[in-house]
Structures are given as C-alpha cells and as structure tokens.
Amino acid sequence: MNPEVILHNLLNPSVLFFFLGLIAVFIKSDLEVPQPIPKFLSLYLLLAIGIKGGVELQHNGFTGNVLLTLGIAILMAFIIPFYTFYILKKRVNVYDAGAISATYGSISAVTFIAATAFLKDIDVSYGGHMVAAMALMESPAIIIGVLLINIYRTDKKNGKSNGYGHILKEALTNGSVVLILGSLLIGILAGERAATSLAPFTDHIFKGMLAFFLLDMGLLAGRRIRSLRKAGTFLIAFSILIPLFNAALGIVICTLFEINLGDSLLLVVLLASASYIAVPAAIGLSVPEANPGLYVPMSLAITFPFNIILGIPVYYYILDWLI
Numbered sequence: 343m344n345p346e347v348i349l350h351n352l353l354n355p356s357v358l359f360f361f362l363g364l365i366a367v368f369i370k371s372d373l374e375v376p377q378p379i380p381k382f383l384s385l386y387l388l389l390a391i392g393i394k395g396g397v398e399l400q401h402n403g404f405t406g407n408v409l410l411t412l413g414i415a416i417l418m419a420f421i422i423p424f425y426t427f428y429i430l431k432k433r434v435n436v437y438d439a440g441a442i443s444a445t446y447g448s449i450s451a452v453t454f455i456a457a458t459a460f461l462k463d464i465d466v467s468y469g470g471h472m473v474a475a476m477a478l479m480e481s482p483a484i485i486i487g488v489l490l491i492n493i494y495r496t497d498k499k500n501g502k503s504n505g506y507g508h509i510l511k512e513a514l515t516n517g518s519v520v521l522i523l524g525s526l527l528i529g530i531l532a533g534e535r536a537a538t539s540l541a542p543f544t545d546h547i548f549k550g551m552l553a554f555f556l557l558d559m560g561l562l563a564g565r566r567i568r569s570l571r572k573a574g575t576f577l578i579a580f581s582i583l584i585p586l587f588n589a590a591l592g593i594v595i596c597t598l599f600e601i602n603l604g605d606s607l608l609l610v611v612l613l614a615s616a617s618y619i620a621v622p623a624a625i626g627l628s629v630p631e632a633n634p635g636l637y638v639p640m641s642l643a644i645t646f647p648f649n650i651i652l653g654i655p656v657y658y659y660i661l662d663w664l665i
Contacts, residue, residue, distance in 0.1 A: 396529015
C-alpha cells in the first residue's frame with residue numbers, strides 16, 4: 343500500500359484539527375466550542391454539500407448508473423441492520439442490539455463530507471447523486487432497528503407508544519434529513535445560479551468550517567472515549583470490524599457493477615460509517631431502554647476517527663487498485 347495516500351490524509355488540515363481536539367481533552371485543556379456553534383456548523387456543512395450535490399445532479403441527470411447506485415445504497419441501508427442485530431443479540435440485550443444495529447446501518451454525514459473533501463484534494467470527481475444516496479440511507483436503519491426491537495422485546499406493553507408511523511415520521515422529519523434533501527432539491531431547481539451566487543458561502547469557506555467542526559468532533563470524541571469502558575472488548579472490536587466488513591462488501595459491489603472511482607469511495611464510506619447524530623436522537627425518543635453510553639461512544643469515539651484517519655485513504659487505495 344502506498345503510504346503517501348494515508349500521509350496525505352493525516353496531514354489534511356481538517357484532520358489535524360480533529361487531532362487537536364483530542365489532544366486538548368487528553369491534556370485537560372479548557373478549550374471548547376461554545377453552543378450553539380457546533381449545531382450551526384453541522385447545518386452549514388449539510389447545506390453546502392446538498393447545494394453542490396443538487397447542482398451536479400442537474401448537470402448529469404438521472405441516468406441508469408445513477409439509479410443503480412441509489413438502489414444499491416438504499417438496499418444496503420436495509421440489509422446492514424439485520425445481520426448486525428443478530429450478531430449483537432448474542433452478546434447484549436435486545437434494546438442495545440437494536441440501537442447499535444441502527445447506528446451502524448445508518449450513516450455519518452460528516453464522514454461523507456470528509457470523504458468529498460479528500461476527493462477534491464486529489465482531484466477525483468464524483469456524482470451529485472451521492473448526496474441523495476447519503477440522505478436516503480439515513481432513515482431505513484432506524485426503522486429496521488426499532489422494528490427488530492419490537493419483534494424481540496419481552497415487554498410488549500410499550501408497543502403502541504413505539505408505533506411504526508411515529509418511528510417513520512421521526513426518521514423522515516429529522517432535521518438533517520430535511521436540510522440535506524431540501525438543499526439537494528434547491529440545487530437541482532436553481533442549478534448554475536445556485537452554484538454561482540452561493541459560491542462564496544458554499545465553496546470558499548467550506549474547508550475552514552469543516553476544520554472548525556472537526557475540532558469540535560475531536561473534543562467530543564475525546565470526552566466520549568472514557569465511556570468505552572462500559573462497552574467491553576467485544577463492542578470495541580465490533581466498532582472497527584463491522585465497518586471494515588461493510589466496506590469490503592461495498593468494494594466488492596462497486597467492482598462488480600463497475601461504479602466509477604469517486605462514487606465508489608463515497609458509497610463505501612457511507613456503508614462503513616456509523617451515525618452519532620440522527621440515530622441517538624430517534625432512538626432516544628423511540629427506545630429509551632437502549633443505553634446511549636454504548637452506541638454513541640462506539641460510533642463517535644472509535645468508528646468515526648478510524649474512518650477519518652485511516653479508513654478513507656485505505657478504501658480509496660483499494661478501490662483505485664481494483665477499478
């Protein structure tokens with residue numbers, strides 16, 4: 343493997359700011375990003391990537407390859423929570439198994455955005471429809487996770503409060519889903535006008551905002567690491583091995599269907615990532631019995647840094663070699 347690809351990613355300013363956040367926590371600095379700035383930064387990143395994706399999608403249209411990629415993305419978002427749930431059910435209770443399977447079946451928008459920045463740095467193009475794939479992959483895993491919990495839970499008295507209509511509504515009206523799909527639609531409708539008029543906001547300051555957001559993610563991940571003692575060896579190993587397995591599946595699928603390099607990397611990154619924003623919000627409302635001290639630090643303190651630091655360049659190298 344060419345170490346220059348990994349080194350290039352490690353020396354990316356945004357990734358270095360993530361390390362800065364981790365170091366600040368480890369040395370017990372009082373550095374923090376005050377609320378509600380982190381919320382604004384996450385909304386900004388989703389808006390910017392949605393607009394750019396919509397403009398690109400308008401240029402390229404809905405071709406057969408676009409529909410194929412979107413179909414694969416949605417199908418995998420339904421499949422991953424099933425097999426992860428049955429792996430987990432042997433080691434943890436049903437509530438935690440469902441929450442963790444939903445976490446790893448859903449996606450991390452920030453990991454996706456970091457992957458798009460990586461592709462831009464190395465001048466590899468990708469289709470705007472991948473933003474739609476990201477948005478469409480966020481909700482299915484939440485629905486499947488809660489469905490499996492309700493099937494296997496021994497206490498059925500709360501079944502009505504966790505009705506599937508309520509779960510579906512929570513998943514589809516989640517703020518990040520609404521913003522990314524709305525921005526994507528605006529990009530499609532406005533086209534080049536959106537790209538030109540919003541360029542100073544969505545392009546020129548994008549990397550600076552991403553660096554600031556990853557600084558906050560480093561601070562948050564550093565604080566969550568302490569909670570991992572509750573997870574145990576099995577769940578810590580799961581946090582790395584399942585994303586790698588999902589990435590391997592994605593690489594095989596992309597190779598078989600001859601998906602281009604940029605789109606392949608983004609699809610693989612989506613499959614290998616884990617949610618730490620949408621799933622905790624939805625599961626917290628629908629399944630309060632699940633322990634957020636397990637599924638949040640697993641995704642945020644292990645899987646997210648692994649993908650940001652090593653996963654993205656390693657997946658890219660393998661795909662580049664194969665494709």
